[in-house]
Amino acid sequence: GESVGLHLPTLSVQEGDNSIINCAYSNSASDYFIWYKQESGKGPQFIIDIRSNMDKRQGQRVTVLLNKTVKHLSLQIAATQPGDSAVYFCAEMSGGGADGLTFGKGTHLIIQP
Amino acid sequence: EAQVTQNPRYLITVTGKKLTVTCSQNMNHEYMSWYRQDPGLGLRQIYYSMNVEVTDKGDVPEGYKVSRKEKRNFPLILESPSPNQTSLYFCASSSPSRGAKNIQYFGAGTRLSVL
Numbered sequence: 001g002e003s004v005g006l007h008l009p010t011l012s013v014q015e016g017d018n019s020i021i022n023c024a025y026s027n028s029a030s031d032y033f034i035w036y037k038q039e040s041g042k043g044p045q046f047i048i049d050i051r052s053n054m055d056k057r058q059g060q061r062v063t064v065l066l067n068k069t070v071k072h073l074s075l076q077i078a079a080t081q082p083g084d085s086a087v088y089f090c091a092e093m094s095g096g097g098a099d100g101l102t103f104g105k106g107t108h109l110i111i112q113p
Numbered sequence: 114e115a116q117v118t119q120n121p122r123y124l125i126t127v128t129g130k131k132l133t134v135t136c137s138q139n140m141n142h143e144y145m146s147w148y149r150q151d152p153g154l155g156l157r158q159i160y161y162s163m164n165v166e167v168t169d170k171g172d173v174p175e176g177y178k179v180s181r182k183e184k185r186n187f188p189l190i191l192e193s194p195s196p197n198q199t200s201l202y203f204c205a206s207s208s209p210s211r212g213a214k215n216i217q218y219f220g221a222g223t224r225l226s227v228l
Contacts, residue, residue: 033172034216036219040221041221041222042221043117043203043219043220043221043222044156044203044219045219046216046217046218049216050225089155089156101158101217103148103155103156103157104155105155106155
């Protein structure tokens with residue numbers, strides 16, 4: 001069936017380095033994607049989103065890249081900080097989005113000092 | 114402060130004892146949703162509501178009920194909880210009618226253990 005998934009369950013990076021978290025999706029009808037960050041003991045928080053008519057979107061220290069040809073989404077975090085330690089989820093939505101999001105299983109980003 | 118509030122945050126109960134987890138949002142959002150989060154399975158949608166008195170099943174609705182009598186509240190009801198409903202539950206809300214984005218705002222979660 002259709003699914004959204006992440007390539008790696010855990011990613012460990014040095015503080016100050018850049019991080020890249022990947023996500024593969026299989027629903028070619030998906031037209032909207034969101035990255036969420038979930039810190040320990042908290043609910044997911046919105047980081048950045050991108051529509052299917054875009055290839056790249058930048059926020060503060062974060063960039064999302066969308067490759068529709070291979071159905072791949074990535075989240076780049078520049079100059080990672082200890083506060084970036086969390087589980088990151090990609091989520092996809094198709095159609096009008098009123099029926100909610102389909103989430104990937106998450107990647108745990110660990111920042112090493 | 115805009116927020117989604119769930120109560121209780123932690124709950125331990127026994128099999129068969131009815132319980133309700135409340136969810137309230139103060140953003141006047143039309144859309145509300147319940148998810149459960151389990152290790153290795155990620156977030157899965159239980160039920161959602163597109164507006165008052167409009168609810169629909171998500172991916173894993175069995176064993177759950179919801180109601181949407183008011184716009185701000187969306188309680189999750191477990192009529193007869195079973196151990197396989199031990200999980201971390203999240204309520205979320207959003208406003209798709211506002212067009213550009215359907216960003217869902219999540220509550221802090223309710224950790225439920227059914228013995």
